[in-house]
Amino acid sequence: MLKLDVNNLGKRFGARAVFEDISFSLECGQSLAVTGPNGSGKSTLLRLITGLLVPSSGKVNFTENKKKLDFDQYRKRLAIVAPYLSLYSSLTAAENLKFFAEVDGRRVERNDIDNLLAEVGLDGRADDFVSAYSSGMLQRLKYAVALLKNPDILIVDEPTVNLDENGKGIVRDIISARRKNAIVIIATNEKEDYPLADNICQLGGQGMGGR
Amino acid sequence: MTAVIIMAFTMPSPMSSEFSLGPVDAYRIFYFHVPVAWVAVLAYMVAMIQSIRYLRTKDIIFDIKAVSANRLGLLFSLMAVITGSIFAKLTWGEFWNWSEIREVSIFILLVIYGAYFALRSALPDREVRATMSAVMTIIFAVSALFLIFILPRIYPAFSQHPTDSIVDEQGRLTMSPMVLVIFSLSMIAFTALFAWMYSLTVRLERFGRKVISR
Amino acid sequence: MPTTSVNWAVRVWAVVRKDLTTEFRTRYAFNAVVMFAVVTLTMISLSLGLNEPSKPVLASLFWVVFFFAAMSGLAQVFVREEEAGTAPILKLSSSGSVIFFGKMLFNLLLLTILAVVIIPLFIVFFETAPANWPLFLVGLLSALIGLAGSTTIIAAIISKATVKGALFTVLSFPALMPLLVAAVEITSVSFVGGGFEEILAPLQLLVAFDVVMITLSVMLFDFVWRL
Structure with a gap:
């Protein structure tokens, strides 16, 4: 427990x-x-x-x-979502997720990433740079990063x-x-x-x- | 305590003429220079032990002790460099000589103390400051050990200095008994002085932090 | 979520690749480092004019240029994370040793690129090439490993400070003194054209310094990184 x-x-x-x-x-x-x-x-x-x-x-x-x-x-x-946490703005959403998974010892495939992004309502935006994301999209992406850890x-x-x-x-x-x-x-x-x-x-x- | 210190300051005056080189009175500074340099090194050792204890326990008291030792170390290494320069000017005719290992070492020690306080003043958070400066103290100590080890090996003709002030080429003590007595007394007195100043600085530092945190 | 575990080297490489991608897209450290090297080399060359410095002096100049150019870029690995606000989430995403070795390898790559830029420029500006290339390269490589190995933790330390750039140099210089002394000695011998036995003592110490500093950094890194 x-x-x-x-x-x-x-x-x-x-x-x-x-x-x-x-x-x-x-x-x-x-x-x-x-x-x-x-x-x-x-x-x-x-x-x-x-x-x-x-x-x-x-x-x-x-x-x-x-x-x-x-x-x-x-x-x-443990996963945290907070306004003072940032993601890598010069990487795309998919690259961010792939990095955070791999550095933590998890291998993710492309369709895992797509599913995760769909779950937070970011379907089709996987290859956009995070610097081009709106603040609402960023907040959603942070949840995706958090969910990566289950x-x-x-x-x-x-x-x-x-x-x-x-x-x-x-x-x-x-x-x-x-x-x-x-x-x-x-x-x-x-x-x-x-x-x-x-x-x-x-x-x-x-x-x-x-x- | 004070009596011992006063003695160390008054005793050396009669004896000095035993030495072969340099003006006779110039050698009085030797009684101060060597103990001061020793205390500068001692302070660093104390700071390093306290830093390791801080990292182990995360108890802020060890940070207070480490800073106090480093404060004194900065003061004493500065005095050692100054007295050393005067000593060097009088005996070899120049203020500074980069090929002398003890001179270089004490100078590096001074730089390390300076860097330590530069780091502290740039870190606002108390816990972060304590940890970072403890880590840096350990890194500097290891690096300084390498330096002391590496210099004489690369430049074999390194030591032009105190072959005749403390030890000769065969490593024997060359001081006359009288000089040795005063020198030892001075070493003890300066070490005691350090211990006393250290306990004062620790108390002052603790008090200062209490006032600030009110 | 998929939880196929990935081995340690892959995790370290993920950090290196992430930093390389970011660096490639922003040129955050690279431009500063290379421009610094070019500017200092030009300045020294101009101020020397027609005077011809001796080979040991040239060896020292080489390391002065290299040291300061490196100082302008090596701290970026952690300063960038701290300034962009990505440090906290990175902290929660991996163990300290993975981050340390990833950042150290990235810095080693940056230094290698710097060496590739500086060496030809140095040869052109001062019309001196190392007389003994293998010796020069052996010395250079062990110095670069030590440089990356001992400054990575210092970069992490200063990334939390209010003043960063100047403090990095102030802290790195005393820590790197033994390395610089040994590196200048080896480079000097290689410029003059001496043999391998002449650099044995400094090279041994350089390698020992590398090993000890990297080990020490790994031991201490978690204290610094978890703050």
Whole structure:
């Protein structure tokens, strides 16, 4: 059973503490939506959990059947979609997907890539350069890259940003499909995204009460 | 503590005429130059040990200790280069000689300390800064070892310097007993001075960071 | 999704190929490096005028030009990832050693291209060719491996810094001192036309430096890369 434990987590940038003493835990099949005003540390929390930032205090642990997973073990099963992540703009969408698969030790064929792109509604755009993609298309492509891993841990910062109605529908399908057998964490301020998670926690202002 | 230091500074004056070359008084600087250079190297060793401990534990206290050692190292290597230049000018007639291994080594050490602090000032995040500077400290140390090893091999005629100040060609000590006593005292005093300044700097650094993080 | 596993070399090669494709399409590092080499060579040649420097001086000049030209391009492997915002997703997509060796190989290729550009220019500008080519090439190759091997981790370190280019040179110079000393010595012997036994000591040290620095970098790379 895959489990995430966050203990007394805190992060400060220079003199400013973003937040302090956050603790919660999630098991496979549980999901959490983090909300809070701008600057309350939603993205910082997500990046700390992902291992992209080092905490100033406290710990983030992924365990499987009580055994601690190291970074290399859990990153294989973790995917993140976030506005501050970029893909290679001088490569085409297909080249991006092929690279991220191969560098992670997976071989993909061309029709796998086409299927994946169709799943996020980008059929026929495989050979376009990512630099020519619109922001909504980019967001869809990020989901395609995340799905490449078939993740057990899915972390999404602002899930529906830049997306049209059709795109929002696709994203909700993707997240709902994972919720049952993965750990899902989303950060959002869109009320309509709240149903995507079982629990909601509020960052900033009052203390942290997520469970 | 202070007594030992004062002694080291006053004792050397009577004895100096044992040496064969250079003006007699010039050799007083020897009592300072060699211990200062030794402390500069010692500081780096301390910084390296603390850096390895930081990488193992990720406990920020070891970063504080490493920076403190490096601060002192920068200060002492600067003093060693200055006293060394004066020493060299008085004995060989020139301030700097690139074919002398100890001179080159201490200069490289100074450059390394400079590079270390240049790196730190360019990294805003505390955890990133601590890790990056610890890694760089280790890389520099290994590279410096190579340099000390490689130079004499490539230029066999390397050492024109202290064949007569500490050891002769056969590697025997050439100091008179009196000079040896003062020299050893000075070495001990400077090492003690370093230990004392180190503990002060560590406390200061910790205090400074607490104030900032309030 | 397909999960046929791919072996380690294929993953490293994926990084190299991705960087080569990007480089080929943008000329991000290549133009800077080559132009830097041409400019410095021209400047030295002009300032020397009719003076004819000795062969050991020429050997030093060769490495001065090479070092600074290399410094202008080698950091790009990580600076580009950091500036384009692609570093985080790359971090989550592969293990540290794959990234390290991929980036190192790419830098080695970049240095090889740089050597191919500099050497003919150097011969034309200074009318000096190595008298002992095999010696020269052996020295050059082991120096290039060490140069790529020890600067890759430094490139990763400075990619997080607020000032990048200048800091890269400042950090690389003390770390590369032994390599440069040995490389100048070997090149000097090859210009004069000495035999293999004359470069034995520096070459041994150069190879030892390469091995130790690459091993050390691999050991330390995860600390740097995971931040």
